[in-house]
Amino acid sequence: MTTTPRLDDAALDAIFRTARTYNHYLDRPVSDDDLKAVWELMKWGPTSANQLPARLVWVRTPEGKEKLATCASDTNADKIRAAPAAVIVGMDTEFHDQLPWLFPHADAKSWFTGNAELRQASAFRNSSLQGAYLIVAARALGLDVGPMSGFDAGSVDKVFFADTPAVHANFIATIGHGDPASLHDRLPRPGFETFNTLA
Amino acid sequence: MTTTPRLDDAALDAIFRTARTYNHYLDRPVSDDDLKAVWELMKWGPTSANQLPARLVWVRTPEGKEKLATCASDTNADKIRAAPAAVIVGMDTEFHDQLPWLFPHADAKSWFTGNAELRQASAFRNSSLQGAYLIVAARALGLDVGPMSGFDAGSVDKVFFADTPAVHANFIATIGHGDPASLHDRLPRPGFETFNTLA
Numbered sequence: 001m002t003t004t005p006r007l008d009d010a011a012l013d014a015i016f017r018t019a020r021t022y023n024h025y026l027d028r029p030v031s032d033d034d035l036k037a038v039w040e041l042m043k044w045g046p047t048s049a050n051q052l053p054a055r056l057v058w059v060r061t062p063e064g065k066e067k068l069a070t071c072a073s074d075t076n077a078d079k080i081r082a083a084p085a086a087v088i089v090g091m092d093t094e095f096h097d098q099l100p101w102l103f104p105h106a107d108a109k110s111w112f113t114g115n116a117e118l119r120q121a122s123a124f125r126n127s128s129l130q131g132a133y134l135i136v137a138a139r140a141l142g143l144d145v146g147p148m149s150g151f152d153a154g155s156v157d158k159v160f161f162a163d164t165p166a167v168h169a170n171f172i173a174t175i176g177h178g179d180p181a182s183l184h185d186r187l188p189r190p191g192f193e194t195f196n197t198l199a
Numbered sequence: 200m201t202t203t204p205r206l207d208d209a210a211l212d213a214i215f216r217t218a219r220t221y222n223h224y225l226d227r228p229v230s231d232d233d234l235k236a237v238w239e240l241m242k243w244g245p246t247s248a249n250q251l252p253a254r255l256v257w258v259r260t261p262e263g264k265e266k267l268a269t270c271a272s273d274t275n276a277d278k279i280r281a282a283p284a285a286v287i288v289g290m291d292t293e294f295h296d297q298l299p300w301l302f303p304h305a306d307a308k309s310w311f312t313g314n315a316e317l318r319q320a321s322a323f324r325n326s327s328l329q330g331a332y333l334i335v336a337a338r339a340l341g342l343d344v345g346p347m348s349g350f351d352a353g354s355v356d357k358v359f360f361a362d363t364p365a366v367h368a369n370f371i372a373t374i375g376h377g378d379p380a381s382l383h384d385r386l387p388r389p390g391f392e393t394f395n396t397l398a
Contacts, residue, residue: 005209005213005341006339006340006341007206007210007213007214007339007340008210010204011206011207011210011339012240012339014204014206015206015214015335015339016240016241016243016244016332016336016339017240017243019243021245032397035397036391036395039391039395040390040391041211041215041216042215043388043389044215044216044218044388045215045331045334045335046220046334046346048346048347048348048370050386050387052388052389052394054394055394055395056394056395056396057395057396057397057398058395058396058397058398059398060397060398061398064398067398101387102386102387103386121323122348124320124323124324124327125323125327125348125369125370126327128323128324128325128327128328128331129327129328129330129331129334130331131328131331132244132327132328132329132330132331132332132335133215133331133335135244135245135328136214136244136331136332136335137215140205140206140210140211140214140215141205141206142204142205147245147247148247149247149321149324160398170324171247171324187249187301187302188249188300188301189242189243189251190242190251191239192235192238192239195251195253195254195255196235196238196254196255196256196257197255197256197257198231198234198256198257198259199256199257199258199259199260199263199266199359
């Protein structure tokens, strides 16, 4: 009598087992509605005390992609220019200002007030969780993603988050319908024994 | 001609839309094979340069749960003792030692050698991604989880990672088959406009 049914093999393949990080995409558009649907799905993933610290910039105009490309390494810049869309996963280090309505049954804001170090760690951890939810949600909706950390976070902050100085770039990703021809061999994933223990 | 099919509504519900963080679980066991299956699924989620920095301790003996409970806040300690299983998501800040076999086509280890700050940030970001993959993978396999950050990370490091001083606890989670009677009202998740912009 579990409340959670097991997904079928095709679904497990689509979100994890055969899903791949794409370098290049098919010539097929991604609409604003497609991008909004990713948020509407990923937003349900849990964060500590419902912090939801991720601040997302969905980049799909040629001007936006060019601006983001100038903040990235050469290889990644070309991938961003050629992708149907990209997203910047930012994190708000003053997320606690939103907690009175996001976590209304306790004074959660006070847990973080005056503790910049705790806010930084919480924003980094939980916006990373949300970034992973984004990757899985996009795949679950039939999109493919190419997450990357090869970019200058300070430049992205200056170009995209100038009006919100408490928001900092965590990582970025391209989005589209992946071109299987752009895939290389898959990198190894070890069995349970290598990185896991039982206690 | 996408390579990634869209999941059906029941699957989207199970991993995101109706999935919940559980405080208490039904009296139904979770086997070692169930836990190993979570790793075998989550391991396919992408990490930067295939770092795979997460080091996981799956806690399912009464002794192990008691040891973990002593590192947690009072409320969380009770949840851990009562749960069928729990997991510690640790992160290896010397993950770069594994890159020669995890990312064999470049000298990725040298990118991190001598740069403890970059290793710390990379291990934290990517082990958090893996923690989110763990949450989604467990749900996809019919399990439920209760992630928590209310614990003393230094104590967990001392009790569970004494032999691997470069590994530090990131967050922990209980695992089982969720008891719907233990659920409270769901916390708010805003629409696209609140935390997202288009560029």
